[in-house]
Amino acid sequence: MTTPFPTMDDLLLTVRDFLNDIRGELSPERRYQAQVAAFLLDVARREKLSTPPAEAIADLTAFRDAIRAGKFDAEEAVLAEKLLMLSAAEVEIVRPDLLAANPPAGVLS
Amino acid sequence: MSDARLEAAITRRFGAIARIENFEVATLGGSSRTILFDLVDGATRRRLVSRQESYQAADSPFLSVDHQYRAMRTAFELGLPVPEPVFEYDTADDMGQGFVTAFVAGDTMPKRIQAEVEKSGQTESLVRNFGTLLAKLHTLPPREFDFLAQRPDSVDALNAQRDRYDRYGQIRPAIEFGLRWLERRRPALSGAPILLHGDYRLGNFMIKDGAVAGLLDWECAHLGDPVEDIGWLFLRSWRFGRNNLEVAGLTHRKTFIDAYVAAGGAEPDPDSILWWQAFGFVRWAILNLMQADGHVRGERRGLVFAACGRNTALVEYDLMMLLTGRAA
Numbered sequence: 411m412t413t414p415f416p417t418m419d420d421l422l423l424t425v426r427d428f429l430n431d432i433r434g435e436l437s438p439e440r441r442y443q444a445q446v447a448a449f450l451l452d453v454a455r456r457e458k459l460s461t462p463p464a465e466a467i468a469d470l471t472a473f474r475d476a477i478r479a480g481k482f483d484a485e486e487a488v489l490a491e492k493l494l495m496l497s498a499a500e501v502e503i504v505r506p507d508l509l510a511a512n513p514p515a516g517v518l519s
Numbered sequence: 520m521s522d523a524r525l526e527a528a529i530t531r532r533f534g535a536i537a538r539i540e541n542f543e544v545a546t547l548g549g550s551s552r553t554i555l556f557d558l559v560d561g562a563t564r565r566r567l568v569s570r571q572e573s574y575q576a577a578d579s580p581f582l583s584v585d586h587q588y589r590a591m592r593t594a595f596e597l598g599l600p601v602p603e604p605v606f607e608y609d610t611a612d613d614m615g616q617g618f619v620t621a622f623v624a625g626d627t628m629p630k631r632i633q634a635e636v637e638k639s640g641q642t643e644s645l646v647r648n649f650g651t652l653l654a655k656l657h658t659l660p661p662r663e664f665d666f667l668a669q670r671p672d673s674v675d676a677l678n679a680q681r682d683r684y685d686r687y688g689q690i691r692p693a694i695e696f697g698l699r700w701l702e703r704r705r706p707a708l709s710g711a712p713i714l715l716h717g718d719y720r721l722g723n724f725m726i727k728d729g730a731v732a733g734l735l736d737w738e739c740a741h742l743g744d745p746v747e748d749i750g751w752l753f754l755r756s757w758r759f760g761r762n763n764l765e766v767a768g769l770t771h772r773k774t775f776i777d778a779y780v781a782a783g784g785a786e787p788d789p790d791s792i793l794w795w796q797a798f799g800f801v802r803w804a805i806l807n808l809m810q811a812d813g814h815v816r817g818e819r820r821g822l823v824f825a826a827c828g829r830n831t832a833l834v835e836y837d838l839m840m841l842l843t844g845r846a847a
Contacts, residue, residue, distance in 0.1 A: 439544075446822040453829055470690040477695045483703070487843075493693045494839035500832035508833065512762060514845060 419455055456503045463499040465492050471482040525554065525569060528612040528619075533560050541566075555622060567605060571617035574776055576813060578686055580806065581738040582670070584616035589666060590740045591620070597659050600652070600735050602725075625727035627735065630757040632726050640767045641729030648730050649719075649752070649766065650778030656734075657713050657745045658783050664714045664742060673712065673742040677701055677798065684700075684805045687812045693835035694808075697801040700842060705831075706791045712742040719748045720757040721767040746787045749779070750795025755837045755846065756803055765847060793841075800838035806832040 415512070429448040433441050467473045476482060482489050494514050501509045522542065529537050545568075554569040572584055582590065588607045595601040603621035608614040619707075626632055636642050648673040671679035681698055684691075717739025725733035751757075753765045753772060761768030766775045772792075780786050811828025813819040840846035 419641075443822050444665070446826050450822065450826055450829075456655075467692055472693060474690050474695055477692075477699050482696075482699075483812075486700070489696060490839060490843050493696050494836070494843050494845075497693050497832060497836040497839050501836045504829045504832050512840075512846075514836075514840065514843075 422451050422455045422458075426455075433478065440494070453504055460499075460503055463496060465495050465499075467496070520604050522554065524613055525556070528608060528614060529558060531611070532606055533558065536561060542562075542683050551617075566622035569614075569617060569619050571608070571615050572617070573819075575619065576809075576818065578683070580683055580809065582667075582740060584618065585678055586666060587737050587740070588618045590664065590737045593663050594656070594737070596732075597663065599656060599659070600731060600733055601737075602735065603681060606731070623727075623733035623735075625725040625732045627722060627725055629721045629757070629767070632721065632724075633759060633761065636726075636729050636769065643774055645726070645729055645731075645767050646770050646774045647778035649724070650775045650780075650784070651782040652731055652734065653716075653719060653748060653752075654674055654779045654782035654784035655807065656716060656719075657748070659714050661711065661713050661742060664740070667714070667741050668712075670741045672717070672739075674749065676741075676743055677705065680798075680802050680805050683809065687805075687808045689808055689812075691804070691808070691831065691835065693839055694804050697797060697804075697835075697838050697842070701794065701801065704748075704794055706744075706788075706794050708744050709746060709785060709788070710744075711790065713745055715741055715743050715745070715748050716750075718749070719755070721759065721769075722757065744791075744795070744830050745785060746791045746795045747798070749775075749787050750792050750797075751799040751802075753792065753796055753847075754799045754803065755825055755840075756800075756834060762846070775818045797838060797841060800834055800841065804831050804834040804838065807834060 426448045429444045429451070433448075434443045436444055477489075498509060498514050522539075525542075526539050529539060537558060540559050541555070543555040545553040545555055552569075552571045552573050554571075556567055556569065558565045581587075588604055589738070590605040591601050595603055600623075602623045605619045605621060607618040608616065615796070626635070636645050655794045667673055671682065677698070683695060684698070711759055716734065716737065718736050719734075723734065723736045724731045738797050752767070752775070755762055758764060758768035764770055765772045777788065807827045807830045808823045814821060814824035814828065837846065
Protein backbone atom coordinates (compact mmCIF):
# COMPACT_ATOMS: atom_id res chain seq x y z
CA MET A 411 0.00 0.00 0.00
CA THR A 412 1.35 3.42 -0.86
CA THR A 413 1.54 6.21 1.72
CA PRO A 414 -1.44 8.58 1.33
CA PHE A 415 -0.38 11.89 -0.07
CA PRO A 416 -0.22 14.19 1.82
CA THR A 417 0.24 12.13 4.98
CA MET A 418 -2.05 12.34 8.01
CA ASP A 419 0.71 14.18 9.85
CA ASP A 420 0.91 16.72 7.08
CA LEU A 421 -2.88 17.24 7.15
CA LEU A 422 -2.87 17.83 10.88
CA LEU A 423 0.13 20.13 10.63
CA THR A 424 -1.50 22.14 7.86
CA VAL A 425 -4.72 22.66 9.81
CA ARG A 426 -2.73 23.57 12.93
CA ASP A 427 -0.73 26.16 11.02
CA PHE A 428 -3.93 27.56 9.55
CA LEU A 429 -5.42 27.97 13.05
CA ASN A 430 -2.29 29.71 14.24
CA ASP A 431 -2.34 32.00 11.19
CA ILE A 432 -5.91 33.22 11.75
CA ARG A 433 -5.66 33.68 15.51
CA GLY A 434 -4.82 37.34 15.21
CA GLU A 435 -8.03 37.99 13.28
CA LEU A 436 -10.32 36.49 15.92
CA SER A 437 -12.15 37.80 18.98
CA PRO A 438 -10.37 37.11 22.30
CA GLU A 439 -12.65 34.15 23.07
CA ARG A 440 -12.27 32.60 19.60
CA ARG A 441 -8.51 33.30 19.65
CA TYR A 442 -8.19 31.28 22.82
CA GLN A 443 -10.26 28.47 21.33
CA ALA A 444 -8.12 28.45 18.18
CA GLN A 445 -5.02 28.18 20.35
CA VAL A 446 -6.50 25.20 22.20
CA ALA A 447 -7.53 23.61 18.89
CA ALA A 448 -4.00 23.97 17.52
CA PHE A 449 -2.64 22.48 20.73
CA LEU A 450 -4.96 19.47 20.42
CA LEU A 451 -3.86 18.88 16.84
CA ASP A 452 -0.25 18.85 18.01
CA VAL A 453 -1.16 16.31 20.69
CA ALA A 454 -2.89 14.14 18.08
CA ARG A 455 0.17 14.34 15.78
CA ARG A 456 2.60 13.33 18.52
CA GLU A 457 0.33 10.57 19.77
CA LYS A 458 0.02 9.11 16.29
CA LEU A 459 3.81 8.98 15.97
CA SER A 460 4.46 7.62 19.47
CA THR A 461 5.02 4.03 20.55
CA PRO A 462 3.84 2.61 23.89
CA PRO A 463 6.56 2.83 26.57
CA ALA A 464 8.24 -0.38 27.64
CA GLU A 465 6.88 0.06 31.17
CA ALA A 466 3.25 0.20 29.95
CA ILE A 467 0.79 -1.68 32.14
CA ALA A 468 -0.94 -4.29 30.00
CA ASP A 469 -3.89 -5.12 32.23
CA LEU A 470 -5.15 -1.97 33.92
CA THR A 471 -8.05 -3.67 35.67
CA ALA A 472 -5.73 -6.21 37.28
CA PHE A 473 -3.36 -3.39 38.27
CA ARG A 474 -6.19 -1.42 39.87
CA ASP A 475 -7.44 -4.41 41.83
CA ALA A 476 -3.94 -5.31 43.01
CA ILE A 477 -2.97 -1.83 44.14
CA ARG A 478 -6.25 -1.41 46.00
CA ALA A 479 -5.68 -4.75 47.72
CA GLY A 480 -2.28 -3.51 48.90
CA LYS A 481 -0.30 -6.00 46.81
CA PHE A 482 2.18 -3.32 45.75
CA ASP A 483 2.63 -1.79 49.20
CA ALA A 484 5.94 -3.53 49.83
CA GLU A 485 7.39 -2.28 46.54
CA GLU A 486 5.95 1.22 46.67
CA ALA A 487 9.19 3.01 45.80
CA VAL A 488 9.87 0.80 42.77
CA LEU A 489 6.32 1.25 41.51
CA ALA A 490 6.55 5.01 42.02
CA GLU A 491 9.63 5.15 39.77
CA LYS A 492 7.86 3.13 37.08
CA LEU A 493 4.77 5.32 37.22
CA LEU A 494 6.90 8.45 37.03
CA MET A 495 8.39 7.17 33.77
CA LEU A 496 4.94 6.26 32.42
CA SER A 497 3.66 9.72 33.29
CA ALA A 498 6.72 11.28 31.66
CA ALA A 499 5.97 9.35 28.47
CA GLU A 500 2.48 10.87 28.40
CA VAL A 501 3.80 14.36 29.09
CA GLU A 502 6.21 13.87 26.18
CA ILE A 503 3.12 13.65 23.98
CA VAL A 504 1.00 16.35 25.63
CA ARG A 505 3.60 19.00 26.50
CA PRO A 506 7.15 18.00 25.50
CA ASP A 507 8.28 21.54 26.28
CA LEU A 508 7.29 21.11 29.93
CA LEU A 509 9.10 17.79 30.17
CA ALA A 510 12.25 19.30 28.72
CA ALA A 511 12.11 22.10 31.27
CA ASN A 512 11.34 19.74 34.14
CA PRO A 513 12.85 16.30 33.40
CA PRO A 514 12.50 13.35 35.82
CA ALA A 515 16.18 13.44 36.74
CA GLY A 516 17.76 13.82 40.15
CA VAL A 517 16.19 13.55 43.58
CA LEU A 518 15.91 16.48 45.96
CA SER A 519 18.34 16.15 48.82
CA MET B 520 -25.47 44.21 22.68
CA SER B 521 -27.43 43.32 25.81
CA ASP B 522 -29.56 40.56 27.21
CA ALA B 523 -33.33 40.98 27.49
CA ARG B 524 -33.67 38.49 30.34
CA LEU B 525 -30.89 40.12 32.31
CA GLU B 526 -32.56 43.50 31.80
CA ALA B 527 -35.85 42.03 33.02
CA ALA B 528 -34.12 40.54 36.07
CA ILE B 529 -32.62 43.94 36.86
CA THR B 530 -35.93 45.75 36.37
CA ARG B 531 -37.71 43.31 38.70
CA ARG B 532 -35.29 44.17 41.49
CA PHE B 533 -34.33 47.77 40.93
CA GLY B 534 -37.45 49.21 39.28
CA ALA B 535 -38.35 50.33 35.77
CA ILE B 536 -35.93 53.23 35.88
CA ALA B 537 -32.92 50.90 36.16
CA ARG B 538 -31.12 50.04 32.95
CA ILE B 539 -28.03 48.20 31.73
CA GLU B 540 -25.06 49.73 29.93
CA ASN B 541 -21.56 48.60 28.88
CA PHE B 542 -22.62 44.97 28.49
CA GLU B 543 -19.65 42.63 27.97
CA VAL B 544 -19.46 38.81 27.79
CA ALA B 545 -16.29 37.69 29.54
CA THR B 546 -16.47 33.90 29.51
CA LEU B 547 -13.62 31.93 27.91
CA GLY B 548 -15.27 28.60 27.25
CA GLY B 549 -15.75 27.33 30.79
CA SER B 550 -18.88 25.89 32.34
CA SER B 551 -20.30 29.25 33.34
CA ARG B 552 -21.34 32.37 31.44
CA THR B 553 -19.95 35.59 32.85
CA ILE B 554 -21.32 38.98 31.87
CA LEU B 555 -20.07 42.38 33.00
CA PHE B 556 -22.44 45.31 32.91
CA ASP B 557 -23.19 48.69 34.44
CA LEU B 558 -26.37 48.99 36.46
CA VAL B 559 -27.58 52.55 35.96
CA ASP B 560 -30.17 53.48 38.56
CA GLY B 561 -31.01 57.15 38.34
CA ALA B 562 -27.80 59.06 38.94
CA THR B 563 -26.05 55.97 40.32
CA ARG B 564 -23.88 53.73 38.17
CA ARG B 565 -22.49 50.46 39.45
CA ARG B 566 -20.40 47.85 37.62
CA LEU B 567 -21.74 44.34 38.27
CA VAL B 568 -20.93 40.78 37.24
CA SER B 569 -23.52 38.14 36.29
CA ARG B 570 -22.48 34.53 36.52
CA GLN B 571 -24.73 31.77 35.15
CA GLU B 572 -23.96 28.08 35.35
CA SER B 573 -24.41 26.63 31.88
CA TYR B 574 -23.97 23.07 33.05
CA GLN B 575 -24.15 21.20 36.32
CA ALA B 576 -23.85 17.43 36.42
CA ALA B 577 -25.81 15.56 39.05
CA ASP B 578 -22.53 14.28 40.50
CA SER B 579 -20.70 17.60 40.20
CA PRO B 580 -17.86 18.17 42.67
CA PHE B 581 -18.81 21.82 42.79
CA LEU B 582 -21.14 23.57 45.20
CA SER B 583 -24.67 24.29 44.08
CA VAL B 584 -25.11 27.88 42.98
CA ASP B 585 -27.30 28.48 46.01
CA HIS B 586 -24.56 27.35 48.40
CA GLN B 587 -21.87 29.27 46.51
CA TYR B 588 -23.90 32.42 46.86
CA ARG B 589 -24.56 31.77 50.54
CA ALA B 590 -20.88 31.05 51.25
CA MET B 591 -19.83 34.24 49.47
CA ARG B 592 -22.45 36.33 51.22
CA THR B 593 -21.51 34.98 54.64
CA ALA B 594 -17.80 35.50 54.00
CA PHE B 595 -18.47 39.02 52.71
CA GLU B 596 -20.57 39.90 55.77
CA LEU B 597 -17.79 38.58 58.01
CA GLY B 598 -15.34 40.99 56.42
CA LEU B 599 -13.50 38.97 53.79
CA PRO B 600 -12.61 40.68 50.49
CA VAL B 601 -15.25 38.87 48.45
CA PRO B 602 -17.11 40.56 45.58
CA GLU B 603 -20.31 41.76 47.23
CA PRO B 604 -23.18 39.39 46.38
CA VAL B 605 -26.06 41.49 45.04
CA PHE B 606 -28.79 38.99 44.17
CA GLU B 607 -29.34 35.41 43.12
CA TYR B 608 -31.41 34.53 40.05
CA ASP B 609 -34.73 32.81 40.67
CA THR B 610 -37.07 30.87 38.42
CA ALA B 611 -38.97 34.02 37.40
CA ASP B 612 -35.74 35.37 35.86
CA ASP B 613 -35.47 32.41 33.46
CA MET B 614 -31.68 32.77 33.66
CA GLY B 615 -30.98 29.30 34.99
CA GLN B 616 -28.83 29.07 38.09
CA GLY B 617 -26.62 32.02 38.83
CA PHE B 618 -26.09 35.23 40.69
CA VAL B 619 -24.93 38.82 40.39
CA THR B 620 -22.08 40.33 42.39
CA ALA B 621 -20.28 43.63 42.52
CA PHE B 622 -17.42 44.02 40.04
CA VAL B 623 -13.96 44.13 41.57
CA ALA B 624 -11.32 45.82 39.44
CA GLY B 625 -7.92 44.19 39.04
CA ASP B 626 -6.17 41.33 37.32
CA THR B 627 -6.53 37.57 37.65
CA MET B 628 -4.09 36.49 34.92
CA PRO B 629 -1.28 34.59 36.69
CA LYS B 630 1.69 35.32 34.44
CA ARG B 631 0.80 38.98 34.17
CA ILE B 632 0.48 39.24 37.94
CA GLN B 633 3.83 37.47 38.44
CA ALA B 634 5.52 39.91 36.08
CA GLU B 635 3.82 42.99 37.51
CA VAL B 636 4.55 42.37 41.17
CA GLU B 637 8.13 41.40 40.38
CA LYS B 638 8.55 44.63 38.47
CA SER B 639 7.06 46.69 41.29
CA GLY B 640 8.98 44.87 44.04
CA GLN B 641 5.76 43.61 45.66
CA THR B 642 6.35 39.88 45.41
CA GLU B 643 6.98 39.26 49.11
CA SER B 644 4.22 41.57 50.29
CA LEU B 645 1.68 39.90 48.00
CA VAL B 646 2.57 36.46 49.34
CA ARG B 647 2.32 37.78 52.90
CA ASN B 648 -1.10 39.08 51.88
CA PHE B 649 -2.04 35.55 50.74
CA GLY B 650 -1.00 34.25 54.18
CA THR B 651 -2.84 36.90 56.16
CA LEU B 652 -5.99 36.52 54.10
CA LEU B 653 -6.05 32.73 54.40
CA ALA B 654 -5.57 32.94 58.18
CA LYS B 655 -8.52 35.33 58.32
CA LEU B 656 -10.64 32.95 56.25
CA HIS B 657 -9.63 29.98 58.41
CA THR B 658 -10.56 31.77 61.61
CA LEU B 659 -14.10 32.64 60.52
CA PRO B 660 -16.63 30.93 62.80
CA PRO B 661 -17.27 27.47 61.24
CA ARG B 662 -20.83 27.43 62.61
CA GLU B 663 -21.69 30.18 60.10
CA PHE B 664 -20.91 27.68 57.34
CA ASP B 665 -22.73 24.66 58.78
CA PHE B 666 -24.65 24.37 55.52
CA LEU B 667 -21.44 23.00 53.95
CA ALA B 668 -21.03 20.23 56.52
CA GLN B 669 -22.76 17.54 54.44
CA ARG B 670 -20.65 18.13 51.33
CA PRO B 671 -18.75 14.90 50.52
CA ASP B 672 -15.50 16.90 50.70
CA SER B 673 -16.42 18.05 54.21
CA VAL B 674 -17.34 14.56 55.40
CA ASP B 675 -14.23 12.77 54.08
CA ALA B 676 -12.16 14.64 51.50
CA LEU B 677 -10.18 11.60 50.35
CA ASN B 678 -13.18 9.30 49.99
CA ALA B 679 -14.93 12.05 48.03
CA GLN B 680 -12.10 11.99 45.48
CA ARG B 681 -12.13 8.21 45.15
CA ASP B 682 -15.90 8.13 44.71
CA ARG B 683 -15.70 10.70 41.91
CA TYR B 684 -12.76 9.00 40.25
CA ASP B 685 -14.58 5.67 40.19
CA ARG B 686 -17.58 7.30 38.53
CA TYR B 687 -15.55 8.43 35.51
CA GLY B 688 -14.63 4.84 34.64
CA GLN B 689 -11.00 5.58 33.78
CA ILE B 690 -8.12 3.58 35.25
CA ARG B 691 -5.16 5.88 35.70
CA PRO B 692 -2.22 4.11 37.36
CA ALA B 693 -0.72 7.27 38.87
CA ILE B 694 -4.06 8.28 40.40
CA GLU B 695 -4.54 4.76 41.76
CA PHE B 696 -1.06 4.97 43.27
CA GLY B 697 -1.75 8.42 44.70
CA LEU B 698 -5.00 7.33 46.31
CA ARG B 699 -3.30 4.30 47.88
CA TRP B 700 -0.34 6.42 49.06
CA LEU B 701 -2.74 8.87 50.70
CA GLU B 702 -4.85 6.19 52.33
CA ARG B 703 -1.79 4.62 53.94
CA ARG B 704 -0.68 7.92 55.47
CA ARG B 705 -3.82 9.78 56.48
CA PRO B 706 -2.83 12.55 58.91
CA ALA B 707 -4.89 13.22 62.00
CA LEU B 708 -7.16 16.23 61.58
CA SER B 709 -5.27 19.17 63.07
CA GLY B 710 -8.39 20.47 64.83
CA ALA B 711 -12.13 20.89 64.39
CA PRO B 712 -13.12 21.32 60.72
CA ILE B 713 -13.02 24.93 59.61
CA LEU B 714 -14.09 26.80 56.48
CA LEU B 715 -11.87 26.11 53.47
CA HIS B 716 -11.99 28.07 50.23
CA GLY B 717 -11.13 24.90 48.35
CA ASP B 718 -9.47 26.62 45.36
CA TYR B 719 -7.14 29.12 47.02
CA ARG B 720 -4.56 29.86 44.31
CA LEU B 721 -3.25 32.34 41.79
CA GLY B 722 -6.00 32.71 39.21
CA ASN B 723 -8.69 33.08 41.84
CA PHE B 724 -7.25 36.23 43.38
CA MET B 725 -8.26 39.58 41.91
CA ILE B 726 -5.02 41.52 42.30
CA LYS B 727 -4.87 45.31 42.30
CA ASP B 728 -1.85 47.41 43.22
CA GLY B 729 0.04 44.33 44.38
CA ALA B 730 -2.60 43.14 46.87
CA VAL B 731 -5.69 40.92 46.88
CA ALA B 732 -8.73 43.04 46.08
CA GLY B 733 -11.09 40.09 45.81
CA LEU B 734 -11.15 36.37 46.53
CA LEU B 735 -13.10 34.70 43.73
CA ASP B 736 -14.56 31.30 42.77
CA TRP B 737 -16.15 29.81 45.87
CA GLU B 738 -17.52 26.73 44.10
CA CYS B 739 -15.21 24.36 46.01
CA ALA B 740 -15.76 25.76 49.52
CA HIS B 741 -16.21 23.14 52.23
CA LEU B 742 -15.19 22.33 55.79
CA GLY B 743 -11.98 20.53 56.67
CA ASP B 744 -8.33 20.67 57.67
CA PRO B 745 -6.74 24.10 57.13
CA VAL B 746 -3.62 22.52 55.63
CA GLU B 747 -5.76 21.39 52.67
CA ASP B 748 -5.92 25.00 51.42
CA ILE B 749 -2.18 25.46 52.07
CA GLY B 750 -1.14 22.30 50.23
CA TRP B 751 -3.34 23.32 47.29
CA LEU B 752 -1.78 26.78 47.13
CA PHE B 753 1.70 25.21 47.01
CA LEU B 754 0.97 22.93 44.03
CA ARG B 755 3.28 23.25 41.06
CA SER B 756 0.21 23.61 38.88
CA TRP B 757 -0.25 27.17 40.19
CA ARG B 758 3.38 28.25 39.80
CA PHE B 759 2.88 28.90 36.10
CA GLY B 760 6.35 27.94 34.96
CA ARG B 761 8.32 29.21 37.96
CA ASN B 762 8.65 25.79 39.45
CA ASN B 763 11.24 26.52 42.11
CA LEU B 764 9.07 29.15 43.80
CA GLU B 765 6.50 27.21 45.80
CA VAL B 766 3.93 29.93 46.42
CA ALA B 767 2.32 30.88 43.12
CA GLY B 768 5.72 31.04 41.42
CA LEU B 769 6.41 34.17 43.48
CA THR B 770 8.50 33.10 46.46
CA HIS B 771 9.18 30.30 48.93
CA ARG B 772 6.75 28.90 51.43
CA LYS B 773 8.37 30.46 54.53
CA THR B 774 7.13 33.93 53.61
CA PHE B 775 3.59 32.63 53.33
CA ILE B 776 3.68 30.47 56.46
CA ASP B 777 5.18 33.22 58.63
CA ALA B 778 2.41 35.62 57.58
CA TYR B 779 -0.27 32.93 58.01
CA VAL B 780 0.88 32.12 61.54
CA ALA B 781 1.34 35.77 62.51
CA ALA B 782 -2.28 36.39 61.47
CA GLY B 783 -3.62 33.62 63.68
CA GLY B 784 -3.32 30.50 61.53
CA ALA B 785 -1.95 27.32 63.09
CA GLU B 786 1.63 26.44 62.07
CA PRO B 787 1.29 23.68 59.45
CA ASP B 788 3.34 20.53 59.93
CA PRO B 789 5.65 19.81 56.92
CA ASP B 790 4.49 16.19 56.65
CA SER B 791 0.91 17.38 56.63
CA ILE B 792 1.72 19.89 53.85
CA LEU B 793 3.27 17.08 51.79
CA TRP B 794 0.20 14.88 52.30
CA TRP B 795 -2.16 17.67 51.29
CA GLN B 796 -0.02 18.55 48.26
CA ALA B 797 -0.24 14.92 47.11
CA PHE B 798 -3.98 15.05 47.82
CA GLY B 799 -4.20 18.26 45.81
CA PHE B 800 -2.56 16.71 42.77
CA VAL B 801 -4.85 13.66 42.97
CA ARG B 802 -7.86 15.93 43.30
CA TRP B 803 -6.75 18.18 40.43
CA ALA B 804 -6.09 15.17 38.19
CA ILE B 805 -9.58 13.82 38.97
CA LEU B 806 -11.14 17.22 38.25
CA ASN B 807 -9.48 17.10 34.83
CA LEU B 808 -10.92 13.63 34.27
CA MET B 809 -14.33 15.02 35.20
CA GLN B 810 -14.10 17.75 32.57
CA ALA B 811 -13.07 15.24 29.91
CA ASP B 812 -15.83 12.85 31.01
CA GLY B 813 -18.49 15.49 30.32
CA HIS B 814 -16.97 15.97 26.87
CA VAL B 815 -16.73 12.27 26.01
CA ARG B 816 -20.24 11.51 27.22
CA GLY B 817 -21.57 14.37 25.12
CA GLU B 818 -23.09 16.31 28.00
CA ARG B 819 -20.84 19.30 27.44
CA ARG B 820 -18.58 19.04 24.44
CA GLY B 821 -15.86 21.59 23.83
CA LEU B 822 -12.21 22.18 23.03
CA VAL B 823 -11.22 23.11 26.56
CA PHE B 824 -12.92 20.08 28.08
CA ALA B 825 -11.25 17.79 25.55
CA ALA B 826 -7.90 19.35 26.42
CA CYS B 827 -8.53 18.78 30.13
CA GLY B 828 -8.43 15.03 29.56
CA ARG B 829 -4.87 15.27 28.30
CA ASN B 830 -3.95 17.75 31.00
CA THR B 831 -4.43 14.89 33.48
CA ALA B 832 -1.02 13.51 32.46
CA LEU B 833 0.72 16.75 33.46
CA VAL B 834 -0.82 16.66 36.91
CA GLU B 835 0.03 12.98 37.36
CA TYR B 836 3.61 13.74 36.42
CA ASP B 837 3.81 16.45 39.07
CA LEU B 838 2.30 14.01 41.58
CA MET B 839 4.89 11.36 40.82
CA MET B 840 7.71 13.92 40.89
CA LEU B 841 6.52 14.86 44.39
CA LEU B 842 6.15 11.29 45.61
CA THR B 843 9.56 10.22 44.31
CA GLY B 844 11.21 13.14 46.08
CA ARG B 845 12.16 14.97 42.90
CA ALA B 846 10.07 18.05 43.47
CA ALA B 847 8.53 19.99 46.35
